[in-house]
C-alpha cells in the first residue's frame with residue numbers, strides 16, 4: 001500500500017510517521033480523559049468527608065419572626081450526614097431574643113431530659129417531671145436540675161437563624 005510505504009520511508013529517514021504521531025495522540029488524549037473522569041469520580045466519593053461542618057447548621061426560620069418577649073418553640077428537622085448516609089431527626093428548640101442576640105435552648109430538661117414548657121404568666125420554664133423551674137435565661141430557680149438549660153450554637157446568615165443542634169452544656 002502506498003501509505004504504508006510512505007510511513008516506512010518516513011521512519012527509515014529518522015522522522016516520526018503520521019501513524020505513530022496519531023497513535024501517540026490517541027494514547028495521550030485517552031489518558032487525559034481517564035484522569036479527568038477518575039478525579040471527578042474520586043472527588044464525588046471523598047467529598048462527603050469534608051462537608052460535615054457546613055451541614056451541621058440547621059436553618060430554623062427567619063430571624064425577624066423571633067420577637068423579644070416570650071421564648072418561641074421552633075420545630076425543625078436536622079439532617080445528619082455520616083459519609084454517604086443521611087439521616088433525619090425531628091427536634092425542637094426554644095428561641096429567646098432581645099432583638100439583637102439570639103439564645104437557643106435545648107428543649108430537654110437538664111435533670112433527666114423531660115421536655116419543659118414556657119409559662120408566660122410566671123415568665124419561667126417549667127419542667128413537669130420533677131417540678132424544676134428555670135428563669136428566662138435558663139438558670140435554675142428551683143428543683144433537681146444540676147445545671148442551667150443547655151444551649152445550641154446560633155448565628156444569623158442572610159436573615160435566617162441557623163443553629164447547631166448539639167447541646168452545649170449550661171454552666172452551673
Ligand code: FES
Nearest residue numbers: 109111112127130
Ligand atoms: S426531668 Fe426535669 S425536673 Fe426532672
